[in-house]
Amino acid sequence: MKAVGIVVEYNPFHNGHAYHLQQSRQISDADIVIAVMSGQFLQRGEPALLPKWQRAKMALSAGVDIVIELPYQFATQKADTFAFGAVSLLSQIGASILCFGSESGEIEHFYHTLQFLKNNKEKYEERIKLNMAQGMSYPSATSSAFLELDPSEKIIDLSKPNNILGFQYVKAINDLGINMRPITIPRTKAGYHDERFSSETIASATSIRKSLFTTGGSLSEINSYIPNTTAAILDDYYRTYKQFQRWENYWPFLKYRLLHASGTELRNIYEVEEGLENRVIEAALAANSFKDFMSIVKTKRYTWTRLQRMCTHILTNTTFDEMNEIMKEANYIRLLGMNDNGRKYLNQWKKHASIPLVSKLSSYHGDDIKLDIRASRVYALGAKEEMTQELLQMEYKQPPFYMTN
Amino acid sequence: MKAVGIVVEYNPFHNGHAYHLQQSRQISDADIVIAVMSGQFLQRGEPALLPKWQRAKMALSAGVDIVIELPYQFATQKADTFAFGAVSLLSQIGASILCFGSESGEIEHFYHTLQFLKNNKEKYEERIKLNMAQGMSYPSATSSAFLELDPSEKIIDLSKPNNILGFQYVKAINDLGINMRPITIPRTKAGYHDERFSSETIASATSIRKSLFTTGGSLSEINSYIPNTTAAILDDYYRTYKQFQRWENYWPFLKYRLLHASGTELRNIYEVEEGLENRVIEAALAANSFKDFMSIVKTKRYTWTRLQRMCTHILTNTTFDEMNEIMKEANYIRLLGMNDNGRKYLNQWKKHASIPLVSKLSSYHGDDIKLDIRASRVYALGAKEEMTQELLQMEYKQPPFYMTN
Numbered sequence: 001m002k003a004v005g006i007v008v009e010y011n012p013f014h015n016g017h018a019y020h021l022q023q024s025r026q027i028s029d030a031d032i033v034i035a036v037m038s039g040q041f042l043q044r045g046e047p048a049l050l051p052k053w054q055r056a057k058m059a060l061s062a063g064v065d066i067v068i069e070l071p072y073q074f075a076t077q078k079a080d081t082f083a084f085g086a087v088s089l090l091s092q093i094g095a096s097i098l099c100f101g102s103e104s105g106e107i108e109h110f111y112h113t114l115q116f117l118k119n120n121k122e123k124y125e126e127r128i129k130l131n132m133a134q135g136m137s138y139p140s141a142t143s144s145a146f147l148e149l150d151p152s153e154k155i156i157d158l159s160k161p162n163n164i165l166g167f168q169y170v171k172a173i174n175d176l177g178i179n180m181r182p183i184t185i186p187r188t189k190a191g192y193h194d195e196r197f198s199s200e201t202i203a204s205a206t207s208i209r210k211s212l213f214t215t216g217g218s219l220s221e222i223n224s225y226i227p228n229t230t231a232a233i234l235d236d237y238y239r240t241y242k243q244f245q246r247w248e249n250y251w252p253f254l255k256y257r258l259l260h261a262s263g264t265e266l267r268n269i270y271e272v273e274e275g276l277e278n279r280v281i282e283a284a285l286a287a288n289s290f291k292d293f294m295s296i297v298k299t300k301r302y303t304w305t306r307l308q309r310m311c312t313h314i315l316t317n318t319t320f321d322e323m324n325e326i327m328k329e330a331n332y333i334r335l336l337g338m339n340d341n342g343r344k345y346l347n348q349w350k351k352h353a354s355i356p357l358v359s360k361l362s363s364y365h366g367d368d369i370k371l372d373i374r375a376s377r378v379y380a381l382g383a384k385e386e387m388t389q390e391l392l393q394m395e396y397k398q399p400p401f402y403m404t405n
Numbered sequence: 406m407k408a409v410g411i412v413v414e415y416n417p418f419h420n421g422h423a424y425h426l427q428q429s430r431q432i433s434d435a436d437i438v439i440a441v442m443s444g445q446f447l448q449r450g451e452p453a454l455l456p457k458w459q460r461a462k463m464a465l466s467a468g469v470d471i472v473i474e475l476p477y478q479f480a481t482q483k484a485d486t487f488a489f490g491a492v493s494l495l496s497q498i499g500a501s502i503l504c505f506g507s508e509s510g511e512i513e514h515f516y517h518t519l520q521f522l523k524n525n526k527e528k529y530e531e532r533i534k535l536n537m538a539q540g541m542s543y544p545s546a547t548s549s550a551f552l553e554l555d556p557s558e559k560i561i562d563l564s565k566p567n568n569i570l571g572f573q574y575v576k577a578i579n580d581l582g583i584n585m586r587p588i589t590i591p592r593t594k595a596g597y598h599d600e601r602f603s604s605e606t607i608a609s610a611t612s613i614r615k616s617l618f619t620t621g622g623s624l625s626e627i628n629s630y631i632p633n634t635t636a637a638i639l640d641d642y643y644r645t646y647k648q649f650q651r652w653e654n655y656w657p658f659l660k661y662r663l664l665h666a667s668g669t670e671l672r673n674i675y676e677v678e679e680g681l682e683n684r685v686i687e688a689a690l691a692a693n694s695f696k697d698f699m700s701i702v703k704t705k706r707y708t709w710t711r712l713q714r715m716c717t718h719i720l721t722n723t724t725f726d727e728m729n730e731i732m733k734e735a736n737y738i739r740l741l742g743m744n745d746n747g748r749k750y751l752n753q754w755k756k757h758a759s760i761p762l763v764s765k766l767s768s769y770h771g772d773d774i775k776l777d778i779r780a781s782r783v784y785a786l787g788a789k790e791e792m793t794q795e796l797l798q799m800e801y802k803q804p805p806f807y808m809t810n
Contacts, residue, residue, distance in 0.1 A: 252658075252786065252790065253657075253658070253661045255786065255793075256661065256783065256786050257661075257665075259779070259783060259786065260662075260720075260721060260722040260779060260782070260783055262722070285797065288793075288794055315665075317665040317666065374664070374665060377664040377665070377690075378661065378664060378665055381661050385657065388660075389693055392690065
């Protein structure tokens with residue numbers, strides 16, 4: 001069975017994702033779509049709107065065959081580590097094709113850019129340093145360096161978020177020396193070029209989340225941008241848990257942590273650079289909300305995303321040492337859900353699998369899963385107090401979703 | 406000016422405290438009453454009902470002349486360290502008499518017990534070990550050891566909480582070799598023997614707090630047990646802060662801490678004995694409330710108070726190392742309030758004081774005050790979210806209360 005892999009967050013699953021899913025299957029001509037999906041915390045350093053279990057169910061309902069978890073040590077990282085983790089897991093689980101959306105939409109341009117980088121590594125890195133010294137953020141510095149060194153139209157614009165990720169996917173495939181074919185579909189054009197997805201049916205996940213928060217969980221504004229299956233799952237979650245998760249729910253805990261931890265403890269946290277520890281403590285003393293806090297901490301030197309990721313690691317108490325120990329490779333694959341096809345595929349795959357497939361937490365004892373467990377524990381505390389225990393227990397008791405055809 | 410010292414928590418100040426205060430002044434014939442009062446966390450390992458500032462105001466309103474803070478490193482300890490800290494601070498601030506309430510009520514019996522202990526140290530300690538091996542708690546084992554070794558009526562009953570404290574005060578005075586005269590007044594008899602304080606006007610602080618919590622802050626049940634000044638301060642605090650502080654307000658933070666901290670981090674916390682760290686983590690995973698949590702953690706081996714103190718140190722992230730570094734002596738005196746007489750006394754005292762009097766936090770830079778600051782920060786987080794900042798700022802901005810006569 002031929003499998004295509006996709007890398008997703010589904011926060012939440014919307015019509016744009018449905019298009020990506022359908023195109024991935026069609027262009028790759030694969031029998032199986034495998035999604036590697038971030039767990040409770042996401043790449044922008046945010047808690048997911050709803051838990052990984054509910055988001056896996058959205059994916060399966062929309063036709064994904066297998067959903068596996070992208071572990072915390074990859075899911076909450078900048079593009080290179082994120083991509084490395086996702087690609088190596090998809091490779092481990094046997095995906096021979098990777099399909100991603102990008103602003104560029106031309107896979108040849110990704111190869112060209114990668115080749116160009118190989119040939120001009122030193123010049124390129126010098127230029128990035130120079131750009132950053134002039135006050136640019138890392139993504140802007142990277143993007144500018146490329147444009148300055150090769151003004152041909154075949155260099156992709158690395159200031160665009162999905163191009164950055166795509167580039168890192170292609171690079172990871174190259175670095176790992178694996179036999180995986182990357183394909184890309186144009187992302188921003190989806191809404192305009194396809195009859196079935198007009199601008200009346202496509203909205204970004206960001207705007208969907210914003211609507212959910214401002215309307216207090218009402219779906220009326222967003223119903224046309226999400227499949228019915230997503231709507232049902234969102235509705236069910238909100239009825240049970242009375243809220244969606246967001247940073248403000250975790251603010252009291254982040255504040256508490258910053259007010260009791262010592263400078264030394266904070267300096268050991270992943271992504272807390274020297275000097276930042278005092279800055280975040282002072283900000284925590286002064287701030288009334290997470291938004292307040294972030295605007296006090298923010299400087300030109302760090303992107304908002306970079307700081308949010310740091311806050312996530314402070315919140316989950318993820319140290320530099322433990323992150324470095326386990327982010328080199330994925331030693332397990334956590335299964336979040338599958339359908340009949342997915343099950344058939346996995347039964348075949350298991351015969352020659354080289355890393356364990358974790359369906360139940362109690363059946364895996366590797367120390368490398370501890371960050372996922374801790375992330376789920378902390379994530380549960382952001383629920384309304386009366387629902388915390390239920391969310392907490394989910395990490396231990398929820399079996400992978402199984403969806404019959 | 407002759408000063409008598411008293412050791413208090415005033416949680417909250419009630420008629421029994423008023424009696425103790427009046428008797429202390431009368432029996433000692435002192436010009437000045439100085440109270441050393443626990444800060445935000447108390448000897449039983451609990452957050453105080455209301456902040457130290459409001460409790461200091463209660464004390465001044467009732468006639469105490471000077472209120473100073475018993476630092477966290479003494480206030481949250483078992484009787485010996487608690488007493489050592491309180492007595493040495495009172496000695497530093499020039500109190501020549503110490504007046505405490507006790508179940509015994511006979512100061513001679515405290516001396517007799519202390520002398521007896523000196524002469525029979527080895528036998529006594531052996532007996533305690535034996536008793537504890539048989540499953541007794543430390544206080545019971547101590548009390549039994551005494552009774553077994555000297556059945557004379559001059560040995561005080563050290564299973565009674567105020568006798569234990571009193572004994573440790575007398576012992577601390579003796580150990581420090583200071584010139585301070587201890588006097589005691591019978592505590593439980595106060596309600597029965599004095600006309601002005603019948604059982605209709607005396608209730609324990611515990612029952613007063615219980616009433617405040619069960620009635621949702623109403624004073625009608627407790628008005629006859631507290632002075633009007635206390636009633637006004639309680640009423641004002643509840644109107645502003647919408648609650649009184651108690652462990653359940655801190656439970657989400659304790660739970661969060663137990664779910665993110667590593668075993669190693671917890672083992673470094675003061676009073677977390679080896680093996681307890683896993684027990685508390687498992688209990689935190691299962692419990693829905695602080696009460697739940699405590700009943701899961703509780704074993705015969707540890708008293709409820711001992712475990713609550715441990716929880717307080719976990720909550721405030723107080724390590725074994727930092728506690729041991731600063732609990733040997735008090736290097737500062739933090740002033741919480743005074744009246745005219747108190748001010749006159751302090752102006753005299755300052756001329757030959759050997760440790761600094763801290764009126765403003767910004768004027769003292771010793772590292773040894775950090776536990777008080779951290780305790781106040783964490784204490785503030787237990788307030789309703791909209792009141793957290795106000796309570797937090799109090800630690801930095803509140804000057805000592807000054808009450809004119």
